[in-house]
Amino acid sequence: MKIMSAPRLLVFLLGCMTAATASPPPTLVIHGGAGVILRADMSPGQESEYRAALQAALDAGYAVLEAGGAALDAVTTAVVLLEDCPLFNAGRGAVLNAEGACELDAAIMDGRDRAAGAVAGVRHIRNPVRLARDVMEQSPHVMLTGEGAEQFAATLGHATVPNDYFITERRRAQWERARELEARRQDTTFLEEKVRLDGPDERKFGTVGAVALDRHGNLAAATSTGGMTNKKYGRVGDSPVIGAGTYADNRTCAVSATGHGEFFIRAVVAHDIAARMAHRGETLAEAAAAVIAGVGELGGTGGVIAVDARGHIALPFNTPGMYRAWRKSTGESAVEIFGAGDR
């Protein structure tokens, strides 16, 4: 074995230190939906429940990163917990469609090679984000829909659940109120406007999502949703649309959106944040703020969570509140629900 000269040893040690300093800081951001979420509408007990659920998902996802795990695994872990939690509009606790069933969409994207997977309109897959990941990893496809997506799940031996598994009493009651309102207004076409008038919880466009940066410098994003209360016609929002509700690219950032999906699709929100960074040289914060402002100009409401390859985060939203939480390698961590002005 060759022995290093003192100067070479010094260079070597300095190199190690720089590498250690430059190694990407693990970072996780999650959301549980944006919307008309006001402190005045929420009891302290309810607030505690939401905070605890967000904290649990954050901790579980961050533990993956802290152990040196992949961003892809961290966002999967966090979103699975949010899907399993009945509080959020994804997986168990999803809103009901016009038929009184839950119809779920999810997507995931790997910033390393922009591999992506998405499912839309599934009814019997306990964790749609896991199926989206299988679409990405076990098929040559990106987007599978409806019964076809469930047939694909069956070939992989995915456990299925009856649709009732997803339905909670709270969501059924919301759905019934939504239907009453619809009947009263004699408008049998679309309900969106009415649902927004029907109490604080129904007005939010619930979705869950996570974005992460791991120690290896890889970014990932995942999003999952039940969509709009009383939705019809196989409506698909932005969550499973790669580039709109979900996007990740190691060269720029990872983004998960929540909001009025139609506007987020038209503005190609998640990809436009990455594009502003790549093509305009904007910071993550500048790009995310500009894109949410643009959605607002188009008439849309909602927000995004985003992380870049250096661990910067951005969580802009133009709604009164957004369920959100983050943790950085510096120890900085928070769980927040309401807007800055709602103290």
Next chain:
Amino acid sequence: MKIMSAPRLLVFLLGCMTAATASPPPTLVIHGGAGVILRADMSPGQESEYRAALQAALDAGYAVLEAGGAALDAVTTAVVLLEDCPLFNAGRGAVLNAEGACELDAAIMDGRDRAAGAVAGVRHIRNPVRLARDVMEQSPHVMLTGEGAEQFAATLGHATVPNDYFITERRRAQWERARELEARRQDTTFLEEKVRLDGPDERKFGTVGAVALDRHGNLAAATSTGGMTNKKYGRVGDSPVIGAGTYADNRTCAVSATGHGEFFIRAVVAHDIAARMAHRGETLAEAAAAVIAGVGELGGTGGVIAVDARGHIALPFNTPGMYRAWRKSTGESAVEIFGAGDR
């Protein structure tokens, strides 16, 4: 009535002339799919058929623009004709899915306000692009899927056709060959690779689309497809994904893509062309070429047609050929099929 002074009259007349000169030059570009389309594989008779079909769609769409009509109407007109033509993989003549049925996707987007509509997995709508347009204009939604999309169509009194309407003998024969190949290879999962090996026509990723600039300076894009031969699992490609296969924004350009949809979704192709123009200040030609090069680096093949707000056009593709045609207000017009090197 006030009489203009001579200098004011001169200024007024010059203003009129400038306005006339600056009025946007009506421009239409259409495509009928990109892929392994080689002169050697096509008889003169076949080539004439394709050329005539492209010319007819181009002429019909351009007539709308020439009469002062809207870009949205021009792209609808052109795509409806391509859907009705059995030669192309959209509407009648679409490829068959694993069940031996046609399953159609389409999207349309209006550059004025980025309004958009898309349908995926419809089986009984004669012109899916018309239904996509109704989703945009008659619903608050952007994307409707499967039976839900057809229920929406029924509320508008859309005429339906039996699925057999779409099926041609040529496509059924291709499908049967594809299935034989699949059986022989004992791979029952996905067929994509095999279909690409099975003769020239089967290898192309057929899609049809149109992009237009009208005299009012408005851009529009539309895309329609039957997807991949023998596709399974409710697979959705890039065509109905706003930002991937279809995008239009008066501030930049209108784009319709054709190619290996999974790569086009991951690269958010159509929106990235617009984003490079908006954020990087590239010309349409630079942006479109860079994005198709990027798709190639990702491993994907295909092409796009695009037009910007000044009537510049770009038609890059990285496949051997692409069915394409364009017409400009200068009288410049062409119908082409093969690549530059395939003379």
